[in-house]
Amino acid sequence: MALINVQAVTLGLKHYCPVLLIQLQKLHSSSVNLAWNNFRTPSRFLKYNEKVYPPQSSGEEPRPAFVCHQRTNIKYSPWKMWYVACLVRGMPVDEAIRQLKFVEKKGAKDVREVLEEAKELARKEHNVEFPSNMWVAESFVGKGQVIKGIRRHARARHGIVEYFHCHYFARLEEGKPPKHYYLPYPKQPHEQLEEWLEEMRKRKIYDSL
Amino acid sequence: MAVTAVTFLKRINITIQRFEQFINFTFRGKYPPDAFCLVGSEADRLPQSPSKFSVKDILGDGFLWAVPKSRRSIEKRLKRKFGHPDYILKIMKPKTNLRTCKVCGDDHEAGVLCPTCYNRVIDETKAMQDAIQAELKLEPVEKEVIVLYDGEKGEKPDETFEGKRIVEMKKQRPTWFSKNLLQQTTQNPSTNTDIKPSDLG
Numbered sequence: 186m187a188l189i190n191v192q193a194v195t196l197g198l199k200h201y202c203p204v205l206l207i208q209l210q211k212l213h214s215s216s217v218n219l220a221w222n223n224f225r226t227p228s229r230f231l232k233y234n235e236k237v238y239p240p241q242s243s244g245e246e247p248r249p250a251f252v253c254h255q256r257t258n259i260k261y262s263p264w265k266m267w268y269v270a271c272l273v274r275g276m277p278v279d280e281a282i283r284q285l286k287f288v289e290k291k292g293a294k295d296v297r298e299v300l301e302e303a304k305e306l307a308r309k310e311h312n313v314e315f316p317s318n319m320w321v322a323e324s325f326v327g328k329g330q331v332i333k334g335i336r337r338h339a340r341a342r343h344g345i346v347e348y349f350h351c352h353y354f355a356r357l358e359e360g361k362p363p364k365h366y367y368l369p370y371p372k373q374p375h376e377q378l379e380e381w382l383e384e385m386r387k388r389k390i391y392d393s394l
Numbered sequence: 395m396a397v398t399a400v401t402f403l404k405r406i407n408i409t410i411q412r413f414e415q416f417i418n419f420t421f422r423g424k425y426p427p428d429a430f431c432l433v434g435s436e437a438d439r440l441p442q443s444p445s446k447f448s449v450k451d452i453l454g455d456g457f458l459w460a461v462p463k464s465r466r467s468i469e470k471r472l473k474r475k476f477g478h479p480d481y482i483l484k485i486m487k488p489k490t491n492l493r494t495c496k497v498c499g500d501d502h503e504a505g506v507l508c509p510t511c512y513n514r515v516i517d518e519t520k521a522m523q524d525a526i527q528a529e530l531k532l533e534p535v536e537k538e539v540i541v542l543y544d545g546e547k548g549e550k551p552d553e554t555f556e557g558k559r560i561v562e563m564k565k566q567r568p569t570w571f572s573k574n575l576l577q578q579t580t581q582n583p584s585t586n587t588d589i590k591p592s593d594l595g
Contacts, residue, residue, distance in 0.1 A: 272486040280488075
């Protein structure tokens with residue numbers, strides 16, 4: 186099913202509107218890399234899961250376990266999903282799942298499911314004993330497939346309607362989350378003092394003995 | 395000179411009159427044929443050929459092609475993206491009014507009955523109502539209706555159910571549904587007469 190050629194109102198001028206896609210199917214057998222036929226999903230993020238790190242020496246701090254998980258082509262706008270992804274950053278997983286239950290957005294459901302799946306994956310495949318002892322280290326969104334349609338306006342005009350999809354990526358790390366996810370964070374007075382003292386001590390009198 | 399002008403005018407008048415007479419004589423009360431009819435003002439009222447489509451129809455109405463006049467400043471962009479705490483904040487903050495239900499363990503907002511527990515009560519109520527409707531159907535309710543679960547009928551003597559209509563539910567009583575709903579408290583009233591200092595005077 187697919188192509189419907191929509192002819193514009195012929196008022197003396199004959200011009201054809203762009204093709205209206207109803208369902209996406211592979212139309213060509215040849216290697217044509219059209220945007221709307223491109224069904225590749227992002228795979229690089231999941232490759233971080235397969236990376237094998239060299240064994241650590243006894244003195245080194247233990248590297249925390251992590252899980253990368255994603256969900257592709259969620260029917261939601263990436264710009265709206267970004268707000269949900271930002272909420273969850275730097276939170277412990279259970280707290281994140283709990284908060285997402287009360288977020289009234291369509292994307293919140295998918296983000297919640299991704300986090301729950303990631304916990305399960307960590308337990309089964311990544312040798313994490315307590316999945317609840319994890320926090321959301323990375324949470325971001327990518328633009329997915331865009332399906333374009335046409336709508337009519339008055340006076341022989343047309344508008345293009347875009348149906349957006351998004352990919353959601355999450356990385357869970359084992360351990361307690363840091364106090365501040367973003368830098369720079371608002372500092373306490375004693376921290377400010379420490380910083381000021383450091384700056385003062387860094388100064389150098391040039392060409393002195 | 396004047397004489398020739400006058401005679402000239404007279405001659406014109408005469409020719410016009412003769413022309414009119416000729417017409418009257420020829421058509422004598424009848425309408426003249428199409429060829430002789432004048433197509434006067436009618437022609438002006440005929441519909442013109444349908445106006446051809448021109449680009450002016452779309453552009454010429456003062457239709458302005460919407461285009462940004464100047465670059466959006468970073469402040470405007472950030473305000474759009476994040477909002478402002480004093481107006482509408484677009485970025486989401488975690489909610490601090492979430493509580494855990496001590497009965498079922500699910501979360502709910504503070505000041506709200508736990509939805510899972512409440513839904514459980516709703517479902518049970520609906521089941522009771524369905525059982526009552528199935529039993530009574532369209533009869534008027536003249537007696538008090540009592541709903542009993544499995545095995546409860548035998549517990550009390552039949553005299554307690556006199557004057558009451560019994561509806562039996564074919565299932566076990568839920569553990570959270572107490573039989574004793576009418577007794578306010580099981581504690582005896584206190585006989586202690588000591589008063590706390592804050593309650594004095």
